[in-house]
Amino acid sequence: MEQISLQELRKYAIERRTQILAVDSGSGRKFVVNNLGQVKIPDEDKDFRVEDALEAADHFEIGTGEKIPRLTRESLSHQLKEYFGKGAKAVHHDEDE
Numbered sequence: 076m077e078q079i080s081l082q083e084l085r086k087y088a089i090e091r092r093t094q095i096l097a098v099d100s101g102s103g104r105k106f107v108v109n110n111l112g113q114v115k116i117p118d119e120d121k122d123f124r125v126e127d128a129l130e131a132a133d134h135f136e137i138g139t140g141e142k143i144p145r146l147t148r149e150s151l152s153h154q155l156k157e158y159f160g161k162g163a164k165a166v167h168h169d170e171d172e
Contacts, residue, residue: 077152081129085112087155094139097132104128 088095088108098105106125107115114125135151136143146154 077148079129079132079148079152079155081108081114081126083155083159084108084129085114087158088112091137091158093137096136096143097129098134098136099128099131100133101131102128104131 084095084097085108087093088110089112092110094110095108096105097108103118104120104123104127105117106128107117109115116123116125133148135146135148137146137151138144
């Protein structure tokens with residue numbers, strides 16, 4: 076199973092100015108990371124750890140509007156690696172200055 080961290084989701088949502096819905100279809104748990112990096116639980120059932128729901132999430136929806144892409148865990152993990160891989164040198168360079 077592909078590892079996705081909450082920190083990565085928050086950073087991605089902030090930098091891309093979007094929101095990410097994570098869904099665990101098995102249990103029905105879901106949460107949203109908004110464009111400010113805040114984690115919100117939209118349902119009444121709020122008695123779970125977000126980290127546990129993220130670990131079990133099987134699909135993710137990125138964005139708002141009518142046509143929101145639905146990504147598998149593997150697709151999102153690949154997208155995150157590609158996105159952060161491009162900026163890795165720039166981030167590292169800024170830390171050295």
